[in-house]
Amino acid sequence: MELNRPDTVAEVERAFIAYERALVDNDVETMNALxxxxxxxxxxGIAEVQHGGDVIRHWRETCAPVPRSRRLHRTVVTTFGADYATVSTEFTSDATHLLGRQMQTWARIGDPSDMFEGWLIVAAHVSLIETP
Structure with a gap:
């Protein structure tokens, strides 16, 4: 298995950036698509647990949007072969003094001809901690 193939890293980065943009813009349709x-x-999530795509979609329709002041720090994309990746990042915002942490597992299991080249989030974890 090839670790961090440049073309695969670039694909995952594009999908991750699209997700992040949708998150900040509260674009529920794009978040659901990813x-x-x-x-x-x-x-x-920070204060919730969702099991299953339907539950996640329902939660997205009712949750408060993330603060527009959200900023990412120390994002790490790691790919394993051509079809599996993790993305880890930290985030801050004006809404809290806490440091946010986000981890996503991505897999190429969608339609490879779509705008995200088949990459979908299959697991995610978000948490807040005191700033070290």
Whole structure:
């Protein structure tokens, strides 16, 4: 298995940036398009737990948007072969003094001809901690 193939890293980075833009813009349609809509999808949020694509989609329709002041720090994209990746990042915003942490597992299981080249988030975890 080839680690961090430049073309695969670039694809995942494009999908991740599209997701981040949708998150800050509260573009629910794009966020939903980038999450695998399957019972196996898991998202652990700051104060909630979602198991399954339908539950995640319902939560997205009712949750408060992230602050527009959200800024990313120390984002790391790691790819394993051509079809599996993790993205880890830290974030801050004016809404809290806490440091946010976000991890996503991405897999190329969608339609490879779509705008995200088949990449979908299959698991995610978001948390806040005191700033070290």
């Amino acid at each position: 999450f695998w809509n399957a019972p196996e999808t898991v998202r652990y």
